[in-house]
Amino acid sequence: MLKIEDEEGQIQTIRHIRVHSQEKRMYAGVPSMEYDCTLLWENREIRAWLIYYQSEGRWVLNFR
Numbered sequence: 001m002l003k004i005e006d007e008e009g010q011i012q013t014i015r016h017i018r019v020h021s022q023e024k025r026m027y028a029g030v031p032s033m034e035y036d037c038t039l040l041w042e043n044r045e046i047r048a049w050l051i052y053y054q055s056e057g058r059w060v061l062n063f064r
Helices: none
Strands: 002-005 011-014 016-027 030-041 044-053 058-063
Antiparallel strands (some): 016 030
16 A cells, blocks of 8 residues: 655555566665556556665655
């Protein structure tokens, strides 16, 4: 489950996440885990990457 803030400042919940693959990566020497996903949000399927930066304990969502 993901909770993200939309353009209007409302918190939106994404409950359906399908992970297609995962890969360990290094960005500028910072270890991360990258997940290639499809999110089901407002009756639409959206491809995205979920990236977890392990040293920072931070998630980033990048839409394709």
